[in-house]
Each structure stands twice: as C-alpha cells, then as structure tokens.
Amino acid sequence: MPQCCINPSILSADFVNLEAELQRISNADSVHVDVMDNHFVPNLTIGLPVVQRIQAVSPVPLDAHLMISDADRWAPEYADAGIASVTFHAEASIAPVKLARELRARGSKAGMALRPATPVEPYLDMLPELDMLLIMTVEPGFGGQSFLDLTLPKIRRARAAIDGSGVGVALQVDGGITEETILRAAEAGANVFVAGSAVYGAADPAGAIDRLRKAGSL
Ligand code: DX5
Ligand code: ZN
Numbered sequence: 001m002p003q004c005c006i007n008p009s010i011l012s013a014d015f016v017n018l019e020a021e022l023q024r025i026s027n028a029d030s031v032h033v034d035v036m037d038n039h040f041v042p043n044l045t046i047g048l049p050v051v052q053r054i055q056a057v058s059p060v061p062l063d064a065h066l067m068i069s070d071a072d073r074w075a076p077e078y079a080d081a082g083i084a085s086v087t088f089h090a091e092a093s094i095a096p097v098k099l100a101r102e103l104r105a106r107g108s109k110a111g112m113a114l115r116p117a118t119p120v121e122p123y124l125d126m127l128p129e130l131d132m133l134l135i136m137t138v139e140p141g142f143g144g145q146s147f148l149d150l151t152l153p154k155i156r157r158a159r160a161a162i163d164g165s166g167v168g169v170a171l172q173v174d175g176g177i178t179e180e181t182i183l184r185a186a187e188a189g190a191n192v193f194v195a196g197s198a199v200y201g202a203a204d205p206a207g208a209i210d211r212l213r214k215a216g217s218l
Contacts, residue, residue, distance in 0.1 A: 004186065004216045005029035005170070006209045007063050009196035010054070011045065011143040019057045024205045026059040030085065032174070032194045035078075037068040040092050041141035052081050061085065065113065065174065065194075067140045068092060072099050079106035087111030087134050087172075091118060100129040111172070115140060116151050124161045130169050132192065133158055137185065138175030143196040147176030152188045159189025182216040 009032040013021035022031060033051055038044040055062050061084035066075055071088035072095055078086045079102070086108045093099050093112075100110040111132035114120060116139060127133070135155050138145040155173065162169050173185045174194035182193055193216055195208075202208035 004213055004218075005192040006199075006212050006216070007032040007172075007192060007194050008199040008205065008209065009034055009065075009143065009174070009194050010200070012196035012200035014200075018054060021200070022054070022058050022060075025199065025209060027206050027209050028060050028199075029192075030061045030063040031058050032063045032065060032196075035064060035066045035068060036141065040069045040089065041067045043141045048077055048081060051078065051083065055081070055083060063087070063111075063194075065111075065134070066092075067113075075099060076102050076106060079103045079108035083108055085109040085111055085132065087113050087132060089113045089115070089140075090123060091115060096123070097126050097129050100126065104129075104131075113140075113174075114154075116148050120154050120158050120161070124165075127162060127165050127169050128167050130167075132170040132172050133162070134172040134174055135190070136175055137173045137177070137181075140175075145176055147178070147181040147184075149184070152184060155185060155188035155190055162189075177212070179211055179215045182212055186216045186218055 007030045008025045011034045036043045036045045063085045071092040075088045103110040109131035113134035170192045172192035173190040177195040178198045199208045
C-alpha cells in the first residue's frame, strides 16, 4: 500500500485568516482547496484568484477539488495557474480523458472525482490518464457530514483495479474522515485522506494531522 497522505480541507478553516490557518497545517502532505460554484453543488466558496493567493502563501502544495459545472472549460485555467493537483468531477465533464490529458500537458497532476452514487466501472479504462481518483465519501457541498459506509465497496473495487492495472494512481477519499472512520477507508484501499472538520475543528490542527496519519497507516 502506498504511503498515507493527509490533506486538510480549508473549508473548515477561518477564511478571514487563511494565511495563518495554512501555517497551522505545515506538516500536511497537501492542502485541499474546495472550489464550489453554487451550481454543481448547492454551495459557493472561492474561485481562481483566491486559490492563487492561497498557493502563494501555502507551506505545502495545493490539491484543488473543483465542484463546478463545465469542468472542461474551467479546470485547465487552474492548471495554467500552476496548481499542483487539479481534480474535476466526472459528472461535470463531457470529455474526461481529454480534460485529464490537458491538465497534465499544462503541468498539473490530474485528478478525477466521483460522487457517492456515481459508479467507478465506466471510468476504469482511463486510470492511466489520472494521477489521482477521488471517491467522495459524502455528498459534495458541505463540510462536517458523516462518512458514508456505502462507499466502501466502491473504494475496494477502485483499489483492486488500480493494483491490477499497475498504474500509480493515488486513491483519495473526501468527506467525514475522522480518527475513527479513516481506518475503514484505509482498509478498503484509500491512501490519500481529506479531512476538514477533523483537522480545523481540533484545538491543535497539526496534532490532528499526526493522529490521522497514524490512524490511517496500515
Ligand atoms: C465537501 C468537501 C470536503 C469537505 C470535507 O464537499 O469536498 O473537502 O471540506 O469536510 P469534512 O472533513 O468536515 O467532511
Ligand atoms: Zn473536497
């Protein structure tokens, strides 16, 4: 199993003090930045200009999770801005293979996300085009929701396909990850864990990252 990465989501951080909030998680592997457009999901966060400023001051690379419609149009702009990893939703892309290639060609890692109800099977052939597959473990849109155990079989099937194909795709989970649920996701095969409220809701976010990393290491 590849190394366990913890990517805190700043959705649960104090948006007025983002620079200081980023310094509190400098032991993270990446920082997960949730972009929402109030169309693909019923919530609105930030767009590219703010993401670029976060990148400029972040002590760790960015993992941008784009919960936006018309990903084919907008995701390449995040790659052009030099964001290390750009994840679009399969449900929001008309041509996901083309889009993943475009992200890589522009210098970003290419990630693709699936909502809890979206099956993984139709996308297994495109694993070689991806650096990361994100299986949502809550309905995208809001932090602080409970982990959906019904996603575990899909994580297991994705892990089997990744291992079977021999490609080095990271398997990320996002939503409801805590010191309690992380082990279930890890045992199912996830190796990159997004945690918002479990990190920023803790008195010591850096300590929470260490505890999650320990709890998620098999
Ligand atoms: C939800 C976002 C998540 C969110 C996770 O749509 O994609 O990244 O911040 O928050 P927690 O860890 O609190 O479930
Ligand atoms: Zn996210």
